[in-house]
Amino acid sequence: MPFQYDQLLLQVLIVLIPIILYLALSNDKGDETQENIIWGVVCAITLALSITFSIIIDGIRIDSRMVPWYLAFIYGGMNVGTFVSICFFIVRFLYGGIGMIPSFFAMMISLFFIYWAQKKFHTLTLKKKIYLSFIYVSISSAMLPIIAVLFGSEITIFKTIFNSFLFIVENGIMAWFAIYLIESHREKILLRKEIQRNEKMQVVGELAASVAHEIRNPMTSVKGFMQLLTEANNLTTDQKEYVQISLEELNRANDIISDYLSLGKNQAIKKLCVLDIGKEANKSIAGLSSYATLHNVEVSIGINGQAVILGNSSQVQQMFVNLIKNAIEAAEEKVDISIHCTQKEVEIFISNDGEGLTVEQIEKLGLPFYSTKEQGTGLGLMVTIQLIREMGGKWNVKSDKTMGTVFHITIPRNEGKLESSIKNRD
Template identity: 45%
Template sequence: MEFQFERISLQVLMVLFPFVLFLVFANGKINDLKRKIIFGLICILSISLSLTFAIQLGEGKHLDLRFIPWYLSFMYGGNIVGFIVSSFYIIVRICMGGIGMFPAISVIIVGSIFIIRIQKQFFSWTLKKKLIFSSTFLLIASLLLPIIGSMMMTVSITSTNLSIYISYLLENVIVTWIVIYLIESQIEKTALQKEFQNAEKFNVIGQLAASVAHEIRNPMTSIRGFMQILQASNRLSRSEKEYIKICIEEVDRANSIIADYLALGKSQSNEVSKLDIIREINKAVRSLSTFATLNNVQLNFAQKLPIYLAGNSSRVQQLLINLIKNGIEASSGNGVIDIEVTADYKHVYISISDNGEGMSKESMENFGLPFYSTKEKGTGLGLMVSRQIIDEMDGNIQVNSTKGVGTVLTLTFPRIRKEV
């Protein structure tokens, strides 16, 4: 039997080419559903090409790189795409026949069960850990194929066979590293582009706030004052006074929007101190207690032991009030807001959960972006300010929401133990 160098080289090309094609033409230009469908088709194409140009070891005995697109279909396409790709492979392999199909299908089934169990942890890992785990997993899966095959059928081990097996195992490791590195690089590039676009939007809003907000706020204050004087007049009818009341409410709403613009225009405060976040949350809850009662919403927060982080008290209050107020508005009518604080040695975690209307996937992706709001009269500026404050404090926010069930906001900040 010859070494089949051409087949080994073709295997590398047959796996790499479809994925490179996908990364070039699906560069953030399609929605998530279409991306998964196309990715699944790419995995199927890659498996088909691998099987077509497989390394032949005898009748019904094939070596190829099918495990790589199969593995990627689960990790980057999701369970449904993974099941479809696995089913496609099993059907094709049965049609091809040969005694080699039994070890191949066995590895696919057992491997699928293991991948589903580990999948959720995969995206929390570093790139290095992803590469090491993926290469190790596929190396073991590829190694099991000839081991199970040798147990089921008599295969004479020759120097040529051994060199083919070694080349096959090395191929799996090298190609896995290349493909995952390319996919992760593309994901990182897309995230950086999105972050850069958001930063540009925030910069534009900040400049607009600095140049316009002060000039608008002064005449608005005068208008409100004269409206209040008119409202106190005895010469106006009840309906006219009601109209003036509406005008004052709208002026207040406009002033609130201007205040948000001004907050965006502010640079990071230098007055950073050691804050007891438990105390700050209690202050915010007291400030919003009346608003919560008017909206028939219960605020639950009962922690007392102090937990410290670095920040500016007024900015932290603005952040907490914005987020809790949004939860109250979303849960209006027999609503419940639960606030919890936990900490480990390095971080403080603040959880704000509600049982409101929840958010769609699009709303979660656009959470805190300029001028995006799910409210009828909302501007989205409050959440923009909130995200700005979180960034100032070197924190991050995670949004988990289910439509019709509720939303959980998890804030993470560095924990401090000494005076700042």
């Protein structure tokens, strides 16, 4: 029986067209649950169509079902992958045939490895993601004819080896192409969000530069007269309390203006020196000790190795103060700071045990005027993120409503410049 090349091309279209349409029509405004449901439906329909139009050789259905099945687990998670797997078992059972039992066994064996792949996948680079997907889908696709032979099906392996090999390679290439499309789409979404963040920060910076100084000057005068009022003898206790509250609010307004001015300035690091991140973190913790005590929060720190970078002390301390202060305000009982040093970078983890954040809240962190606190402005975190970027670092937040929030920062060590600076200092 000649190989049906038109069916092979049809399998390619069945798998790739729904994915391309999904990426073209999807947006990043929907919530994660809704996106996962839509993705699960797309993968389930793609898998069903792939089986429906499969090539039957010696009673064995050869198709591209493993590609949408794999993508369902990788990009939808275990719940979406389980849903698509159930759809597969139902559809395959309805079609029956001698290849049904081998296909069930092949899918069950693949399930043992998908959990590991799903957890590891998102920590890899794009190149490694593509290689992993190509290898995994190819091996999973090869299981069906192999298990069919082991089950004693009347199949001549020499007759079908070429046809099976073509489909195995095709599935691997489709997984390769699909992963590249999806990752490129995600990268563009992140880039667009980054551009939007930068545009908003630029607007806030320009506003700060033109307005903040003009506001601070009259505030300084008001604060001076209010302080004189506190020394007056003819004020009642309530009036003195009102004056004190007014001074506190003026101080808070002054802090907000300082944050605006920080955004308006060029924060480029001018004076670089060799810094021990652990020592800078301990200085910041010491400065916030009374603030932590006031909130009944215990702050602990663990340092693994000497975390040395080339940076600016005041900016690094400002970064730590803003993040630790936010963690203290969000914590129930404790804040943990963990610093790990590798040859190329320093990793900083600042975690709290308070109520976690939703996905929508995490996505809005760092935007102008967005804060999870009732009286917050979000400007402190904006300044912090700006400082992290200027050090060439990266940041991300992981949160759970029951486990709290972890703020993860990665700062490159710039090993060559660091060694050169140490030699010059010596």
